[in-house]
Structure formats: C-alpha cells, structure tokens
Amino acid sequence: MRLVPQSGSAQMTAQRAVVSMLLALVVLVPLASPNALAQQPASLAPYVPTPQDVVNRMLELAGVTKDDVVYDLGCGDGRIVITAAQRFGARGVGIDFDPRRIAEANANAKRAGVEDLVTFIEQDAMQADVSDATVVTLYLLSSSNMKLRPILTRQLRRGSRIVSHAFRMGDWEPDETDRFEDERGNSRTIYLWRTDGTVRH
Secondary structure, eight states: OOOOOOOOOHHHHHHHHHHHHHHHHHHHHHHHHHHHHHHHOOOOSSOOOOOOOHHHHHHHHHHOOOOOOEETTTTTTTTTHHHHEEEEEEEEEEEEEEEEHHHHHHHHHHHTTOOTEEEESOGGGGGGTTTSSSSEEOOOHHHHHHHHHHHHHSSSSSSSSEEESSSSSTBBBSEEEEEEEOOOOEEEEEEEOOOOOOOOO
C-alpha cells in the first residue's frame, strides 16, 4: 500500500493542533498546582519519635493526672497520649496531618487498651482547636513553636501547661526546665510553661 503525502495546508493544520494542545497543558498545569499545594499542610518538623523514657519525663514534668486532657501536636505514633492514658488515666487527643501516623496511633491505642480514653485526628496542627486541653505536648522545631505560641496562648485556659521536648518558644521563659541523660546516654532538655491568660505573639 502506498502512503499519500499530506498537502502543505494539511500539515500546517496538524502542527497548529499539536501546538494548541501543548499550550493548553502549559497554561492548565500551573493553574492547578498552587491549589493542590495549598491544600497540603506544611510539616512543622520531621517525624522523629520521642523515646519512651523522655515521654515519661515530659508527662511527669507537666504533673499529669486523671483529670487532665493531654493534646499532642504532631502526635506521630500516638505514644505520648497513649502513655498519659495508661499511666495516669488522662484523656488524650493526638493531632497529625499524616494519615499513616494516625492509622498507626489508632492501632497502638487498641493494642494498649486505651481506645476509650484517646482520640487521634488527621489535621494540620496549626488549625487545631486545643481549647479543651489542660496539657499540650510538643516535639517540633523552634520556628514551629513560635508559630503555635499565639494560638496556644490564645486558646488555652489560664493554668494550662505546655511541655516541649528540646525546643523553646522564643523569648518566653519557661517556668521549669528539666535537663537529664536518657537511657542511651543522650542529653535531653524539656521545657514547661504555664499559661497566664496573656496572648504571646
């Protein structure tokens, strides 16, 4: 079978069609990207689990009891609120934007038998409502703590406690500081603040 070559005008028409399709893709892809990116919360810190002995010290420094509601922002596998429920009978809420971590935390709570005391929410920590909390635990970066500082001091009731592993909250001096070596011989620092009704920007 012999192929019949296209005429010059037909070739031009085909070329124009291809160029039009490419231009449409170039225009549409950038328009979609910002919206998709905007829907994804920015990570406040890389996921690094807090060692269990450090978790225990954080909760002890906060003086957690069965009357407390402990919120962990960036809860990862849920170990802080699960430990608060197991050791002290406290209620706990863990918040993390990663669905894999939330699934892991729920599985760990079931395994620990504290499903009735803890809840895990897939959410951006910057959008969380922590007004029910009496204790908030953090293992984030200093810059993330500073972003959260006005939110926490605005929402939390007077006398609530904020406990941060390793990272401070700018020029807001902690009420207590616990420095120690963990079970592996690593130096650790935990900071405790008590809210006083002042919103700190």
